[in-house]
Amino acid sequence: MGQLSHTRLRCFCVVSTALVALLAYYVYIPLPANISDPWKLMLLDATFRSAQQLSQLIQYVGLSHHLIALNFIIVSFGKKSAWSSPNVQITDTNFDGVEVRVFEGFPKAKEPLKSGIVYIHGGGWALASARISYYDELCSKMAEELNAVIVSIEYRLVPKVHFPEQLYDLDRATKYFLQPQILEKYSVDPERIAISGDSAGGNLAAALGQQFCKDESFRNKIKLQALIYPVLQALDFNTPSYQQNMNSPILPRHVMIRYWIDYLKGNQDFVPAMVVNNHTSLDVEHAATLRSRLNWLSLLPASITKDYKPVMQTVGNTRIVQELPQLLDVRSAPLIADQEVLQNLPKTYILTCEHDVLRDDGIMYVKRLESAGVDVTHDHFEDAFHGCMIFTSWPTNFSVGIRTRDSYIKWLKQNL
Template sequence: MRSSCVLLTALVALAAYYIYIPLPSSVSDPWKLMLLDATFRSAQQVSNLIHYLGLSHHLLALNFIIISFGKKSAWSSAQVKVTDTDFDGVEVRVFEGSAKPEVPLKRSVVYIHGGGWALASAKIRYYDELCKAMAEELNAVIVSIEYRLVPKVYFPEQIHDVIRATKYFLQPEVLHKYSVDPGRIGVSGDSAGGNLAAALGQQFNQDANLKNKLKVQALIYPVLQALDFNTPSYQQNVNTPILPRYVMVKYWVDYFNGNYDFVQAMIVNNHTSLDVEEAAALRAHLNWTSLLPASITKNYKPVMQTTGNTRIVQEIPQLLDARSAPLIADQEVLQHLPKTYILTCEHDVLRDDGIMYAKRLESAGVEVTLDHFEDGFHGCMIFTSWPTNFSVGIRTRNSYIKWLDQNL
């Protein structure tokens, strides 16, 4: 009996040690976030073991675990019709709000899910519930794109998928089929999906052949650049769940099918050091000392190496491509973008990407709403139902849908 109690006590202590991480007092539902983070870390460690044993790629294994716990079939209700189909060969899930005789044409949002370009799906519970809520509350048609993921494809194939599906949807006959108003269409996405949505917006902005233009873009804690991994938010939130800096840098390397040997050098900005000529012209586009307010920069100092590793951008030139890093696009590209909503969270390495993009867009004359949540963390907007229901998740979703309702 005594040995059983000792063993149980030891197991409880080990579990508490594994789950507990120090978090700021301002973060939403800290203990629930610790449990969520511990669950995700456990899934990552299992997938890494599977990779080590040579059974599968770690990202395929991790995505299998994520989808296994959350995949939902295309179930319709009286309020929302849900259909799985494809647009020009790209899988999509379409959510149609109930028809109203007084509103013959509906507005629409093309939604792009997050997951580091490698994880999640339009068909898992979190995104299914989000898009159903959008379709019902906005009485809209939501097109959720099931783009191909790393490691099956790499940059820029994900961008090609979302552009191809969106162009197909914008055809007059397709809009007519879904009773969509061609003048009330927006694009949106979270995290890596926000990156793809921003890239799509910039690409469409430069396409003279497109007759139907996007009315709005809504970016949820978007990842927008890979040149500086030492912005104040990267320094402040280096080990914060759900997305520590090291993991974000690895997602970038995976997206480009790059070499993991570069990760540590990139973390200290050796890939954009002063001796890397290719990066010199782009540094001004993300000079956070001028783009961020003093309330954000605080006492943080820029990390600018004099000499670094010039091999990195030579072997991964995609790092300096505005299609992968929309924040570094030229001002001429930004000035004709549509009205923009950017949601950022305090406890997120990507916070400053969103704030800097908002500043650059405003400087280019674009109307921008920056919606910041002091108790938010990366990914919070999709966590609104039990057992992963966070108060900030519900508030961010409500604020996001309210903006769409008022501006789309």
Template structure:
């Protein structure tokens, strides 16, 4: 009996040690966040072990675990009709709000889910519920794009998918089929989906053959660049859930089918050192010392290596492609982009990507709303229902939907 108690105490202590990580006092629901992070880390470690054993790719395993926790069928309700179909060969899930006699034509949002270009789905419970809420609250048609994922395809195939599906939807006959007002269409996405949404908006803006232009873009904690992994938010939140810096850099490398041997060098910015000529012209577009306010910069210092590893850019030139990093687009590309909403979270490595993009868009004459949440963390918008309910999930969702309702 005594030995059993000792063993139980040891196991509890070990579990507590695994779950506990130090968090800033301002973060919302810290113990819930620790438990969620521990569950996600466990799933990642199992996936990495299976990958190491050569049984399957770690991202396929991790996505299988995520899907096992909840994929929803296309179930319709009295308020929202849900349909699975395809737009020009790209799978989509369409959520249609109930028609209103006084509004024969509805608003619409093309939504692109997050997940590091490799995880989740339009059919995952969290995204299905978010899009259902959008369709109901906005009385809108929400098109959730099921783009193909790493490791089945790599950059730029994900962008090709969202561009193809969007252009198909923007055809007059398709808009008529769904009773959508061609002047009230928005593009939105979170995290890696925010990256794809920003790249999509830039491409559509430059397409002179496109008759129907989108009215707004709404980017939720978007991932917008891979040149500087030492912005203040990357330094401040290097080990913060749900997205530590090391994991974010690995997502980038996976997206480009790169070599994991480069990850540690990229973390210290060896890929954009002063001796890497290809990166020199782009540094001004993400010079955070001039783009970020003092309250964000704090006492952090830029990390610019004099000598680095030019082989990284040679082997992964996609790092400097504006389609992968919308933040580094030329000012001419940003002019004429639609009215923009950007949601950022204090406890998030990519916080500064969104803040810098907002500043660059403003300089280009774009009307921007920057919605910053001091107590929030990466991913919070989709954590608004059991078993991953966070109060900030509801708070950020409400703010996001309110902006869409007022501007779309």
């Protein structure tokens, strides 16, 4: 009997050791030495990868589209926490048929009118919500610290709608908010309004800002734009940051390309070709013209380009751009806008992260805006990763998340 118990104990130890080793192998990914809270980031990334794999399985067995399943998991995980501020009133309503969550900061001092910020959440145009705790806490913090009214827009997501429907939602809701009677209702100063967003939300905020500056009726109604690690182009998936961070946590390169394809309602079979820039090869006429007009090397500092080897294919897959001309649409890729459009944009804040495939999108936009005469503040964080700004509360609290959020709010406070 004792021998049997001893054998079982040995089996248990062997199996437990094997499981721990497998878990460690799954969780561990090599990370740069200077990245913020590396072990916590590995766990967060492993959790997100697990959710992605589970959602793919759900689609495989025919239960739901993988993005709907993944968003259900994210929204469930990110339900509103018990944290709240007594100095902020939160209301769910709709602006011209578009759902919004409004955060109203109670004045700390006598001030007749508040500033207003239209906020657009990230999530690859397919995930997250204005109502989950990450954005709830961010927008509440903004409303309280800035004594502002934050309109967080619950725009429709992929796969229920695709480009440019998300922009139509944002356009309608923002124009509704900008009506004099609505601004008066919320005691918002019409001279102190900003648009802002993170990641795909930064993409949408940049596109919305460009649309407004083309419209004389709205050109001067936005005082500021603030873009947090924005997605700005789909011409080149081999910029230095895409090459250096292709396997970085939260947003590896192949995942970003898949988000683009889903947003534009394309075929996921295009991913391998797009990874090596076959969609913008020299034999793809319009794409080649755009890439020749916008020389990436001239838009990036020498510290980034010194060891950079551009990937420009001579012959590629012309079918991709033929089926997805939206890849070259300025409304989906604000970085490629004409100089005449950029010069009418308001004062701008752009935050970038060193360990992020989208780092160079933001840096190139900073350069293009500066060349167009726009007043730009570029805030770069050497230890930051994509998505960090919303991770400020336990158990996903990162020191760089708090620092990026506080720096962003400080700029808004000083300029809005």
